[in-house]
Amino acid sequence: MNICLVGINHRTAPVAIREKAAIRTAQLDDALQSLHPRLSHGVILSTCNRTEVYYTTDDDSDAKTVILGFLQNLLDVSDTVLRKHTYVLNGEASVEHLFRIASGLDSMVTGEYEVLGQVRQALEIAEKAKMVNLPLRHVFQSAVRTGRRVRKETGISKNAFSTSSVAVDLAASIVTCLEGCKMLVVGTGEAGRLVAKAAKDRGVSHIAVASRSRERGLKLTKTLGGMLVSLSNLVAELHSCNIIVTCSNAPHFVLDVTKVDMAMRKRPELPLVIIDIAVPRNVEPAVGQINNVFLYNIDDLASISERNRYRRKSAVREAENIIAAEMNKFNSWWQDFKIRPLISAIMDKAEKIRLAQLNRTVKKMPSLSDRELYSLEMMTRAIITKILKDPIRFLKDNRDSDYDYTDIVKELFQLSKIKRDDE
Ligand SMILES: NC(=O)c1ccc[n+]([C@@H]2O[C@H](COP(=O)([O-])OP(=O)(O)OC[C@H]3O[C@@H](n4cnc5c(N)ncnc54)[C@H](OP(=O)(O)O)[C@@H]3O)[C@@H](O)[C@H]2O)c1
Structure with missing residues (x-):
């Protein structure tokens, strides 16, 4: 497997x-x-x-x-x-x-x-x-x-950075003064919450959040401040905001060329930065061609993310050491897992033979006391354990070997079907 x-x-x-x-x-x-x-x-x-x-x-x-x-x-x-x-x-x-x-x-x-x-x-x-x-x-x-x-x-x-906070960093690198900007966040799930929080932490004074659900939107504005707007009334909001971050799970475009074009006609001189971190995207790509609209998507965060990665270089090295140690643990488990069905099959076969032989013998003997039955049980079990001890140890010791002993062991013990231990 x-x-x-x-x-x-x-x-x-x-x-x-x-x-x-x-x-x-x-x-x-x-x-x-x-x-x-x-x-x-x-x-x-x-x-x-x-x-x-x-x-x-x-x-x-x-x-x-x-x-x-x-x-x-x-x-x-x-x-x-x-x-x-x-x-x-x-x-x-x-x-x-x-x-x-x-x-x-x-x-x-x-x-x-x-x-x-x-x-x-x-x-x-x-x-x-x-x-x-x-x-x-x-x-x-x-x-x-x-x-x-x-x-x-x-x-x-x-x-910790998140994609959401990096989106706010990207906005900050584009506009001259983030604090004085009006930001609209579309989506009030986990990503929207992180965007609103990052915006608040960086001093954005006007935050509006657009949500499908009034209840969820209010929950966010209550904890992080800001204004709640309706998703159906986005165009009115577009007239005045400087930055929009879109992060809803909508399977369709929340902002299309018609809506943004309509809004930009009312504010032709005022630039609009849109950062769409949703996957699938929330903003129609052609919106980026509208005059004075600067559209970015999640892939445009890569250069900021690369800087973040560089700053965390030594932590990345430490993380890689932990991953290597966890891989060793996993590999050891995997080798055990691979030979476990084979060992179980040997032991099952031995146990079946032991029980059959024991029952046959007990039936032929005059009635035995519980103590005598117990002694017989223990003695037959000990014989099986001692006979199988060396082959099982050999299989465990050689579980990492390049040579696969499965077939030869199956033949030696006449194991026709090995039940896999993976359910
Ligand atoms: N989570 C992250 O860290 C992260 C990072 C990068 C990118 N993203 C992207 O951001 C988007 C949202 O992720 P999330 O983790 O925030 O998901 P989430 O917690 O499930 O939240 C999804 C949000 O989208 C809204 N929504 C769902 N269907 C919608 C629709 N048909 N029209 C309008 N709004 C709709 C939901 O509104 P209701 O509350 O009304 O259901 C909710 O506000 C995804 O595209 C994801 O790939 C997320």
Whole structure:
């Protein structure tokens, strides 16, 4: 058995491609169900930086084809374009990749916290869909533990940045005085909350938040201040704001050319900076062509993120050491996991023989006392344990060996079927 992944991420595809493969949390179960008939065990991790499917398989080519087909369907691209933007990792490489993701090393914003919760949630959703087996559970749980260790034991998330706070930094680098600006935040989920908080921390005096839900919007304005506006009345807001950060889960454009053009006619001299960190994007790309509108998307945060990564260089090194130590633990577990079914099969066969022989012998003997029966039981068990002790120790000692002893052991002990220990 092998652990593998097929995915697309911010290094292999721009947001315009990536957004088509973005699967919202509420849709993850449906996506897993669509894979289930052809893939027994899998976990989908979909964040603004990536969509990846982790799976276990005995025959990689089949599962890989199923998942590539699934991604191709979402992306609606040719085989050549699909191959250009997707990657396939196998075995240790796929596990290490997930450990790096959970640690925030693979994020556009190094050390961000949000991804750790997303890794945990991906596992929970796949568990509910009954698509998680022991290896996948162990990989994801180990990744979460690694991510927690990295954040606790290194400074990688100290004064943590998030994509949202980097978006506010980008705005600050474009306008001359952030404090005097009016900022509109579209979306009041986790990203919207972080944008509003970062804006408040950097001294933005006028913050307006646009929400679908009045209740959720009020909750945010109550804690962080600012004004609540209705999503249906965005154009009126566009007349006066200087910066807009969009981060809603809307599957369609919240701001299109018509709306922004209409607003800009009323304020032709006043520049408008729009930073769209939503995936899929909330703002129609052609909005960037309107005079005096400066449109950025999540991929435009890369240069600021690179500076952030550079500043955290030594923490990244420490994180990599923790990942290496966790990989050693994982590899050791994996080697045990691989030989466990074989050892169980040997012991099961020996136990069946012992019981059959014991029962046959007991039936032929005059009635025995409980104490005598107990002694016989213990004696037969001790014989089995002593006979099997050396072969089992040999298998454990040689579990890392390049030579696979499975076939020879199966033949020696005449083990026809080995029940896998992965459910
Ligand atoms: N979380 C992060 O750190 C992060 C980082 C970078 C980018 N992003 C991107 O930001 C976006 C939001 O992420 P999130 O983590 O904040 O999600 P979230 O916590 O689930 O919040 C989603 C927000 O989108 C709103 N929304 C959902 N469907 C909508 C629709 N059809 N029309 C208008 N608004 C809608 C929700 O409104 P209701 O409250 O009314 O449901 C809520 O305010 C995503 O595109 C994500 O990829 C997030």
